[in-house]
Amino acid sequence: MTIATSPGIVTPRLRTARRATAAAFAAQGFLFAVLLTHLPQFEQRHGIDDATVTLVVLGVSLLAGAGSVVAEALARRRGSSVALTAGLATIVAATVVIALAPDAAVLFVGFGCYGLGVGAVDAGSNMQAVAVQRGYGRSILTSFHAWWSGAGIVGALWVALGERTGLSLQVGLLIAAAAAALLAVAARRGILPGRELHVAVPAGTARAAAAVPWRPVLLLGSAMACFYVADAGIANWSALYLHDLLGAAAGAAALGFAAYQGAALTSRAAGDQLVRRIGAVATVRIGALVGIGGFTLVVLAPNAGVAIAGFALVGLGLPVVAPLCFSAAGALAPGATDAVVARVNVFNYLGAVVGGVAVGLVGTTVDLRAGFVVPLVLAFALVVLARGFVPHAKDAR
Numbered sequence: 001m002t003i004a005t006s007p008g009i010v011t012p013r014l015r016t017a018r019r020a021t022a023a024a025f026a027a028q029g030f031l032f033a034v035l036l037t038h039l040p041q042f043e044q045r046h047g048i049d050d051a052t053v054t055l056v057v058l059g060v061s062l063l064a065g066a067g068s069v070v071a072e073a074l075a076r077r078r079g080s081s082v083a084l085t086a087g088l089a090t091i092v093a094a095t096v097v098i099a100l101a102p103d104a105a106v107l108f109v110g111f112g113c114y115g116l117g118v119g120a121v122d123a124g125s126n127m128q129a130v131a132v133q134r135g136y137g138r139s140i141l142t143s144f145h146a147w148w149s150g151a152g153i154v155g156a157l158w159v160a161l162g163e164r165t166g167l168s169l170q171v172g173l174l175i176a177a178a179a180a181a182l183l184a185v186a187a188r189r190g191i192l193p194g195r196e197l198h199v200a201v202p203a204g205t206a207r208a209a210a211a212v213p214w215r216p217v218l219l220l221g222s223a224m225a226c227f228y229v230a231d232a233g234i235a236n237w238s239a240l241y242l243h244d245l246l247g248a249a250a251g252a253a254a255l256g257f258a259a260y261q262g263a264a265l266t267s268r269a270a271g272d273q274l275v276r277r278i279g280a281v282a283t284v285r286i287g288a289l290v291g292i293g294g295f296t297l298v299v300l301a302p303n304a305g306v307a308i309a310g311f312a313l314v315g316l317g318l319p320v321v322a323p324l325c326f327s328a329a330g331a332l333a334p335g336a337t338d339a340v341v342a343r344v345n346v347f348n349y350l351g352a353v354v355g356g357v358a359v360g361l362v363g364t365t366v367d368l369r370a371g372f373v374v375p376l377v378l379a380f381a382l383v384v385l386a387r388g389f390v391p392h393a394k395d396a397r
Contacts, residue, residue, distance in 0.1 A: 014135045020190025021132055022147040024084055024125045027183035028118065029148035031091055033155030033261065034176040035098065035114065036235045037254040040243050041169050046104040050240065054360035056108060057236050060115035061356055065349035067119020072342035074120075075127060080338055081193045084124030088184035090117025092177050099173035119349065123342045128191050129323075130330035130337050142271030142323040149264040149319065151183075156258035163251035216332055217340065219388030220325045221347035223284070226382050227321040228351025230291060230375040233359040234260050234311055241298075241307065241368040248304040256304075256311045263315025271320040280324050280389035288382035290317025295376035299369060321382060322348075328389050354378075 039053060048056075071083035094117055097110035129144045155176065162172040238256035242248040248255075267287065274283050294317060297310030329344040330337045355375060363371035 010136055014132060016190045017128070017132050017192050018136075018140070020187045021125060021128045022144055023183045024088060024121065024128070024187035024191065025144050025148040026151035027088055027180045027187065028091065028121045028125065029151035029261075030155040030183070031095055031176060031180045032118070032235070033152040033257060034159060034173065035095065035111075037156045037159045037239050037257050038169065038173070039236070040239055040250050040253060042107065045169060046101075046107055048104055050244075050360060050364050052104075053236075053240075054357055054364065056111055057232075057356035057360065058353060059108070060111050060118075061232070061349045061352040063112055063115030064119035064122070064352065065346050067116040068123040068342055068345045068349065069119075070116070071120040071123035071127075072339055075124070075338040075342065079193055080124045080127035080131070081188075081191045083120050084128060084191060085184075085188050087117045087120025087122075087124055088180075088187065090114070091121060092181045092184060093117075095173055095177040095180065099170050099177065119345075122348060123345045126326045126345060127338045127341050130326060130341055131192060133327065134330065134337075139272040139275045139327065141327045142268045142275070142320055145319065145323040146265050146268035146271075149261045149268055149315075152261035153258050153265060156254045156261060160251045160254045160258070163249075163254070216388060217329070217343060219385060220329055221344050221350075223321055223382055223385040223388060224325045224344055224347040225351035225354065226378045226385065227318055227325075228348050229355035229358075229378045230295070230314060230318050231322075232352040232355030233372060233375045234314065236356045237359050237363060237368055237371060238307075238311055241363075241372070242304045245368050246301065246304040246307055252304065256308050259308045259312040260315040263312040264319035265315075267316050267319050268323065271323065274320075275324065280328065281386045283320055284324060284386035284389050285383055287317040287320045288379055288386065290314075291379045291382075292376065293317075295372060295379060298372050299376060301369075318379065318382070324389055 043049065043053065067087065071080075071087065074080075074083040074086065091114055094110050094114035097113060098107060101107040101110055125144070129141050133139065133141050158172070158176060161167070162169075235257060238260065239253040242256050243250060243253035271283065291314045294310045294313030294315070297313060298307050299310075301307035301310055325344055326341055329340045332340050358374045359368070359371040361371075362368075362374060
């Protein structure tokens with residue numbers, strides 16, 4: 001069935017699609033947090049070191065970029081719902097493989113499959129989110145990313161609880177995979193299939209979409225990469241930084257990521273209102289300055305408590321950048337939203353490579369305190385790149 005609508009007319013189908021898209025974001029955020037805050041346990045169980053973890057992070061990021069490209073191709077032929085569904089199924093199956101892995105080789109295969117799936121989920125869920133936002137006719141995209149952050153908090157706390165209660169790594173991961181599978185089923189039942197949502201766009205948009213100017217795409221992509229340097233650095237290395245360098249227990253080490261995601265939930269929940277009041281450019285600049293302050297605390301932290309506070313401050317500032325990148329990208333070419341979103345999403349993994357690998361390389365060469373200087377420096381670039389977040393004249397104020 002095809003449902004035609006105009007921006008601003010919120011139909012029951014749109015509300016259902018919004019809930020389903022939120023479930024997809026939650027499934028991804030939950031598994032992401034569970035897997036990455038388990039890194040110290042993976043090191044211990046399979047006898048791998050920080051350098052090996054760096055290579056795994058690099059491989060996952062590169063495969064996720066490939067997954068985003070595949071998602072664009074699937075979306076062109078079958079719609080973003082197919083790309084999103086395939087990605088969700090893949091990350092759930094990959095988590096099961098990782099949980100049952102008898103050795104490091106199978107573990108690496110599981111993480112490789114997870115990388116391909118998470119790229120498809122990233123692209124597909126944001127394609128859906130941009131389409132739903134266009135139907136609503138107002139900024140709602142940061143709220144979807146708030147669901148991702150909220151689920152990430154639950155995932156990190158699940159890991160901390162498992163450590164505290166002595167739950168085995170294998171059982172904890174299998175329960176997490178089952179929970180994510182339930183969310184994936186809920187998402188599949190409500191997301192927009194094919195091109196069900198048709199929103200009126202200006203005449204000639206389809207022709208213009210074929211020649212999207214690269215300059216705004218590169219500006220938004222660069223901002224996306226800078227944010228994910230910070231995000232990946234925290235996701236991949238905060239637990240190890242707190243555990244190995246600052247002496248936190250394994251359970252407490254997961255709280256750095258939980259604090260970051262808790263603050264990210266707050267900033268993303270408020271992000272749409274802030275954009276409506278002061279515009280996207282000012283929102284990004286304020287967020288960048290707050291994030292710079294947070295990373296300064298992390299780098300100078302004398303103990304785990306101060307570092308956790310620094311990660312929380314970063315979460316209050318920077319996480320609005322990613323959803324606003326997708327929102328601005330979707331406005332560049334309404335007739336080719338899926339393609340533009342997928343292209344901007346590739347920069348996600350460029351940032352993940354830099355954040356995950358560069359922080360790890362500096363960390364293994366010097367220490368992880370020095371490693372977090374990398375995202376600190378790049379966060380300054382967001383103050384300048386904020387000018388690229390002006391898809392509409394109303395946002396320029």
